[in-house]
Amino acid sequence: MATNTAPPPPELLDLDNLRAIKLLGKGAMGTVFLVHHKSNDPFARSPFALKVVEKSSLRHTDRRARHEISVLSRLHKHPFLPYLIGSFENHEIICWAIPFCPGGDLNVLRYSQNDRVFSPAVIRFYLAEIVCALEHLHGQGIVYRDLKPENILVQQSGHVTLTDFDLSRNLAPRKPDNLEYYSSPEEKSLANLRYTHLTGKFTRFIISKAGKRAFNNNKIGLKKVKSARVSPVSRSNPDDFPSNERSYSFVGTEEYVAPEIIRGDGHEFSVDWWALGVLSYEMLYGTTPFKGKNRKETFQKILLGRPEFFGKPNLLTDLIRKLLEKDATRRLGYRGGACEIKEHEFFRGLKWNLLTEVVRPPFLPLRDETSLTHELVQRESGIDFIEYFHKLKLPPPPLWSPSLDECQHNVSLTEF
Numbered sequence: 001m002a003t004n005t006a007p008p009p010p011e012l013l014d015l016d017n018l019r020a021i022k023l024l025g026k027g028a029m030g031t032v033f034l035v036h037h038k039s040n041d042p043f044a045r046s047p048f049a050l051k052v053v054e055k056s057s058l059r060h061t062d063r064r065a066r067h068e069i070s071v072l073s074r075l076h077k078h079p080f081l082p083y084l085i086g087s088f089e090n091h092e093i094i095c096w097a098i099p100f101c102p103g104g105d106l107n108v109l110r111y112s113q114n115d116r117v118f119s120p121a122v123i124r125f126y127l128a129e130i131v132c133a134l135e136h137l138h139g140q141g142i143v144y145r146d147l148k149p150e151n152i153l154v155q156q157s158g159h160v161t162l163t164d165f166d167l168s169r170n171l172a173p174r175k176p177d178n179l180e181y182y183s184s185p186e187e188k189s190l191a192n193l194r195y196t197h198l199t200g201k202f203t204r205f206i207i208s209k210a211g212k213r214a215f216n217n218n219k220i221g222l223k224k225v226k227s228a229r230v231s232p233v234s235r236s237n238p239d240d241f242p243s244n245e246r247s248y249s250f251v252g253t254e255e256y257v258a259p260e261i262i263r264g265d266g267h268e269f270s271v272d273w274w275a276l277g278v279l280s281y282e283m284l285y286g287t288t289p290f291k292g293k294n295r296k297e298t299f300q301k302i303l304l305g306r307p308e309f310f311g312k313p314n315l316l317t318d319l320i321r322k323l324l325e326k327d328a329t330r331r332l333g334y335r336g337g338a339c340e341i342k343e344h345e346f347f348r349g350l351k352w353n354l355l356t357e358v359v360r361p362p363f364l365p366l367r368d369e370t371s372l373t374h375e376l377v378q379r380e381s382g383i384d385f386i387e388y389f390h391k392l393k394l395p396p397p398p399l400w401s402p403s404l405d406e407c408q409h410n411v412s413l414t415e416f
Helices: 059-072 106-111 120-139 185-199 201-206 209-217 259-263 270-285 295-304 315-323 337-342 352-357 369-379
Strands: 018-026 031-037 048-054 086-089 093-099 152-154 160-162
Touching (some): 018 048, 048 059, 059 093, 106 152, 106 270, 120 160, 120 337, 120 352, 259 295, 270 315
Antiparallel strands (some): 018 031, 031 048, 086 093, 152 160
């Protein structure tokens, strides 16, 4: 598959020469600004996103920020992944710059649809690009662990890119002949003890005999609740221990967390394929398959419930069903990785090497972002993104995203 020209190597950001045009959003770990270079780009014709993390007494936040910078520095030759433009650190903040995606995220795009779902053809296009992005990450020994619509951004070209790598993890590739999670019964007992200590009564419930019986019989419906991110609880620093074949961190976003993460069995790259199944389901039905009223119920449904499909079975629902296999060793993608998923019948006939050549993706941002930022540069005095943390005490504004009429619909995808 063709790739974009490799960007210039990361540089040390000169904060004195950067101007924050507007606040794009505030997340769990940092604040994102739309920024331009005052000397090299005075009219903000090529703005970029700057993520700023304020240093605090919580050392794991600083470590996760540095980990994300390290990961981004390795992603420089793929069309569906960001790259590191530059970074900076002082005694107050850690910040880094990546390309700006004016199309918002996939969640906002889905909500802009009349029925808040995508057609199978659009799902096929986006899933194909996401599979390629994950394939590249896994090839670099990186398990993403936070795939969800909010972390899939739409570029100016209409193609997607993944974002937010602070929860990612470096792992050695799985050995084909090593299908067991533990090297010894003692290691398994230790892992179970550690997870029980971390998650308390809920773990004791899910490993009970009643829970095992319910696994075979339980059918649970769908309810709409807000998802929440789960930060790592077993180890806060991704670099505190060497790369290996499994991670035991309890990490992810509630509705997208794989069963093996909840059980504390140890997990590897196939957790990303589980999340791809949840994402596919949400794109098709407008809701995730295992939502509960609270975290405990959501986790219970992930462990014991089965996804509910509507209408006649088809190739997309078959793909989703195989991705949402609770036994990681039987999950689509476990043995053959992305190649195994690409070979599924849902993608039959797709020209993978021509994905980047599609000049009319399903939706294109219509706003001329160059004109927008130029107007903002002329009209506003700018934002001091260092002083922002000290002076601004108001609740964070909503994430910026294109308005509902800024996307173009019904574009043919028959060219690839």
